[in-house]
Amino acid sequence: MKALQISQFGSSEQLQYTELPKPELNQGQVLVKNAAAGVNPIDWKTCAGGGAAPFIGDLPFIPGWEFAGTVEEIADDVTEFKVGDEVFGFINFPERAGCFAEYIAAPADQISLRPKELPTEAAAGLALAGLTAWQALFDKGQLQASKQVVVLAGAGGVGHLAxxxxxxxxxxxxxxxxxxxxxxxxxxxxxxxxxxxSENLTDHIHNVDLVIDGVGGEVGIDALRCVKPGGTLVTLPSVTKDEVIAAGKQMKVVVEPIRVEPNAEQLDRLAGLYADRKLSLLLAETFPLKDAGKAFDLSKTGKVKGKLVLTV
Ligand SMILES: NC(=O)c1ccc[n+]([C@@H]2O[C@H](COP(=O)([O-])OP(=O)(O)OC[C@H]3O[C@@H](n4cnc5c(N)ncnc54)[C@H](OP(=O)(O)O)[C@@H]3O)[C@@H](O)[C@H]2O)c1
Structure with missing residues (x-):
């Protein structure tokens, strides 16, 4: 199969478009013929030796944690899917998942059926950012109706879904x-x-219940000033989480770090909301798999509006 891999950590030049054997199908898994894979900051961070690099084992490494495709084979203990099903998912994180490839061995309990209303490329970009938004707002943030929430970096992959x-x-x-x-x-x-x-958050808002911090560092720390006592800030970038947590302690704001987790039930909810037109996903740009380096370079600018997706 065609796949992208790195043999050493570094910039997007390290990505090699190559021919590799299909992944082995183990118990509890389905073999997916991949149609599209979402690109997220964690991909280029990990390929540079940061992000999830401590969890992926030895190089070479095929990046990518989210996909949409068709079930081509199932392990004999898998009952919830059949050959030909259209599926999507966010899998194995933070360990290797290998979604920047033509075939993926995906744990059946981490994927979801793709409803016909959810196009393949949107599905490929929905899982990681959608689950992050869901888990930050509702699991960590306990957001309820009539509360006030601030989403920092609203135009990004996670932000526009949050x-x-x-x-x-x-x-x-x-x-x-x-x-x-x-x-x-x-x-x-x-x-x-x-x-x-050009504007300060605190000139506009005070006493908010929850902040979803998609920027981190000084921006996250500054946003603590608009959280009400006892309120929560969920900080997404792991690299600055310790400094935001320390600042939160001083200001009596609970700072929750997060590591997004695969969750098929929540994927079903996201797909259902999309099918009901309660949720949309903006595709910033799509690239063929072999051009993932261009998507990495674009993502690194911090200016992407919506999601980047690779077509396989
Ligand atoms: N911990 C986890 O499990 C987890 C999960 C997912 C993501 N993350 C992290 O969360 C962060 C956001 O992820 P993402 O996928 O949403 O990133 P993204 O799509 O690359 O975000 C790009 C957006 O960030 C906005 N932005 C940049 N600097 C900003 C600032 N100072 N204030 C407000 N907006 C700003 C830009 O908006 P404008 O163009 O409007 O300026 C752009 O639309 C990344 O660091 C990612 O690694 C963590």
């Missing part, structure tokens, strides 16, 4: 973005969009 999910829950949603993305975020349901480049 804005919609928070709105669906009935919360008041404030988000931050560059001016060119304000209309987009209003259309997604944001009640207030703040230009983080």
């Amino acid at each position: 804005v919609q999910l928070a709105k669906w829950m009935g919360a008041r949603v404030v988000t931050t973005a560059s001016p060119e993305n304000h209309a987009f975020l209003k259309e997604l349901g944001a009640d207030l969009v703040i230009d983080y480049r």
Whole structure:
């Protein structure tokens, strides 16, 4: 099969488009003929030796944790899927998953059926960012209707889904973005969009119940000032989590770090919301698998609006 792999850590130049054997099918797994794979910051961070690199074992390494494709074979103990099913998922994280390849051996209990209303490329980009948004808002953040939430980096992969999910829950949603993305975020349901480049959050909002921090570092620390006493900030970038947690302690704000987990039940909920037109996914750009390096370079700019997806 065709696949992308790295044999040493580094920049996108390390990605090699190559021919490899199909993965072995083990108990509890389905073999998926892959159609599309989502690209996330964790992919290039891990290929550079950061991110999930401590969990992936020895190189070479095929990056990619989310996909959409067709079930081609099932292990004999798998009963919930059949050959020909259209599926999507976020798998094995933070260990290796190998989704930047033509075939994937996927744990059956971490994937979901793709409803016909959810296009293949959108499905491939929905799982990781959608589960992150869901788990940050509802599992870590315990968000409920009529509460106020701030989503930092609303235009990004996680952010644009978090804005919609928070709105669906009935919360008041404030988000931050560059001016060119304000209309987009209003259309997604944001009640207030703040230009983080020229405005301070605390000039606009105080006493919020929850912040979803998709930026981290000084930006996350600064946002602690608008959280009400006893409120929560969920910080996504793991590399700065310790400094945000330490600042939260001083300010009596609970800071929750997160590591997104595979969850088929939550994937079903996300797919259902998409099928019911309560959730949409913006495809920023798609690239053929062999051009993943271009997608990595774009993701590294920190300017992607929505999601990047590779077609296989
Ligand atoms: N811990 C976990 O399990 C987990 C899971 C998923 C993601 N993450 C991390 O969470 C972060 C966000 O992920 P993502 O996939 O959403 O990233 P992304 O799609 O690459 O985010 C890009 C967006 O960030 C916005 N942005 C950049 N700097 C900003 C700032 N100072 N204030 C507000 N917005 C800013 C940009 O908005 P404008 O163009 O409007 O400026 C752009 O739309 C990454 O660090 C990622 O690694 C962690």
